[in-house]
Amino acid sequence: MEPYRFGITDELLTILERLRSQNDIGSDDPDFWIALSLEEDAAFLTRDGRIIIYDGMSEEGREVYEEQDACRWLHYAVDEQNIPDLLCLLPPRPRFAQDCDFCRGVGREQEIDTICYHCGGLGWIRANEEGRR
Ligand SMILES: [Zn+2]
Numbered sequence: 600m601e602p603y604r605f606g607i608t609d610e611l612l613t614i615l616e617r618l619r620s621q622n623d624i625g626s627d628d629p630d631f632w633i634a635l636s637l638e639e640d641a642a643f644l645t646r647d648g649r650i651i652i653y654d655g656m657s658e659e660g661r662e663v664y665e666e667q668d669a670c671r672w673l674h675y676a677v678d679e680q681n682i683p684d685l686l687c688l689l690p691p692r693p694r695f696a697q698d699c700d701f702c703r704g705v706g707r708e709q710e711i712d713t714i715c716y717h718c719g720g721l722g723w724i725r726a727n728e729e730g731r732r
Contacts, residue, residue, distance in 0.1 A: 605644075615633060615684070669719070673686075673719075698723055699721070701716075704722040
């Protein structure tokens with residue numbers, strides 16, 4: 600199974616390069632490119648669209664494989680680092696997707712006001728017959 604990979608367009612690359620140069624949201628390592636969250640875990644969006652997480656317990660980063668996980672980290676970045684340009688990376692809702700039962704399609708868990716863990720903030724879940732990545 601391949602790590603999940605967002606499709607970063609040249610246009611977005613230009614926007615992100617500018618953001619990176621203006622703000623302290625990058626890393627010196629050319630691979631670990633934009634910091635998505637630096638709270639409990641450090642997550643980085645790589646230039647080629649993967650997300651790598653450092654949980655603080657190990658030296659090795661781990662790649663994100665599940666679409667919902669990747670989208671959750673992206674939503675954290677939009678919220679906490681205020682990078683709304685990243686929203687264009689989110690996958691479009693498939694025709695047969697179902698509203699997420701946990702957040703009722705909103706993408707946020709209302710009681711604790713955080714990004715829905717189940718759908719990653721998308722508000723929908725892929726239907727089974729479409730298959731998983
Ligand atoms: Zn949800």
